[in-house]
Amino acid sequence: MSAPDGITLAGVGKTFTGRGKVVEALRDVHLTCPAGSFTAIIGPSGCGKSTVMRIALGLETADTGEVRIAGDTPLAAARAGVTGVAFQDAALLPWRSVRRNVEVPLEVLRQQPAEHAERVQSMIELVGLKGFENALPGELSGGMRQRVAIARALVTHPQVLFMDEPFGALDQILRRQMNVELQRIWTETGSTALLVTHGIDEAVFLADRVVVMHANPGRIVEVIDVPFERPRQPPLFSDPAFHKVCDHIAEVLHGG
């Protein structure tokens, strides 16, 4: 069992029934993320990697198995403000300014945004959006919106940070920039991070361990340790050792 503020999934299974079809989204998933670690989940579309995250967030309930977030059930952990989340596609409220979007988790947790004005401001500055506090999402670029989502995920100072393809919609250059920034931010907060991604290089650059999943049924096939020192610098992306790890993951992904 992990330290109390990590993530633990034990024997988790989930089956969806919809449109006359039965889909086994997850079968017997065991995953332990120690406190302060960075774990990436990678796998083809439909392998259930987003479902793992949705179950850990309490958005779905597992049919079998047990989930613990910092020693609590997902819902209790969420209510206690332990978790932070950034979804694919930002999911900002279009009628709220950048600042008011970052404040949403505080409002859900019944904290007074006014008391945390400084923290909100520092998060906006952390993701490099100083000067855009009053802009509406429609006035921002895709990358800026995604950074708002990151700031929003961090504003509660979460012990456990979930990210579901947070940079999925960004181009490669911006994506690498954001990866470097995310590493910096994560190091500063010291939280336990779980990242769901499609990008092998993104996973290897950011994570301590990469979890590879296969589909039908969704399951974990291998967990690969990433040995590189931190802080990792952009030149790592062109390091042969880096590519070796990436190639290995690609093999596991495509192999049976």
Added chain:
Amino acid sequence: MAAERSRHRGLLNLAVLLVLWEVVGRLDLVAGGALPGFTEILARLWVDRGDYPSHIWATLYASTVGFLLGNLIGIGAGVVFALSTTALRLFRGVNVAIFALPPIAIAPILVLTLSGMAPRIVLAALGVYFVTMTSTVIGLSQADSRATDMVRAYGGTKRDVLRLVQFRGALPTILAGLRIAAPNAVLGAILAEFGGGGRWGLGAYLLGSLGRGEPDRLWGIGLVATLIAGTSYGAFALLSTRFLGATRAVTLNTAVPTGRPDPGHPLKRAALAIGSLALPFVLWWAFIRLTGVPDMIAKSPLGVVDYLFFAPTAETAQAKLLAALAQTLPITFVGMAAGLTFAFLLAISSKLIPRAVEAFMPVALVTQTMPLVALTPLLILILGRGNALTLWVTISVTFFPAFVTLAQGIALVPRTAGDLPRVYGADRTRS
């Protein structure tokens, strides 16, 4: 500016129409003077100007109170229905009944069972309730699932989702509903005034002037009623546009809806269906009991069944009803189809040739917000009591709400969703 030019064109169209009206009216071309010239109507309005304030005030009072009451109940019920599918299913019968109740048929009943301003307020509220309730439910259930997930991921309850995401997201849809509801309230109030008693109110004024054979005064009343209804529509249309821009999602939500909601246990479903069917009758019965009106005037559900099937006069009653139905139904379908087609075409054109539609809008608005009660005596003068009249009324009743709903739906499509087809060379028709 294109918008300004189209507004000019709209005004121009209106002016052309007015001149045409004036010429036709002055020459008494329609039904031997049933349509007076526009200036003749204005002159008559000026002569009658002393009469209007009290009538307008009475109508405004009843329709405003009814509008507020109907919206309060409508939005409240909409929120309850959006939160609980059980409540929605249980009240389906009541909602359909309220929607289907022709105001013109229950106006006399309300006038007989209630007193004072009450029938007017109730009828105005009834005209508002269904529109507002439906748009609230639709607006709330259209919420972006990505944003609701985010709130729920922080342990947010249904109420948090409602407060932070759904309500603001539903605002343009609710406001679009209110702009149909507002003229409905005016219509309801006038109808109740027309249907019974009372000294003040535009409907009462209309009723009092009907027998005197003065089309210019009838048209004057119609114009004033149209002006009130049109203003209320315009005010909410303005509000709705104002809120729409900031509500549209920047990107299209690609998340797959999580299948159909759990239909529940068959027994529970059956109980809900029976409850939903029974509830309107229970409320009907309760209304009769609570108001304590004699059976002669307002029949309870059992009374109606008795009248139609068991009483000695049942056979004649049935025959009369069937004959009336045979008269009404075909016209209804033709009118409905024509109204819907017209609304659909116009809604599409508003995207394809926005300027032409904008130019046409003022004219459409005037004809459509004209309360039908005020219009009906005049239409009877012009068209006679035949099928043409029924057809005209059916079309105009169908057209307006359908058009507003369609246009609103098209306007809500996120910007980026329209970009993709355009990139592939599609013109406005195909995006």
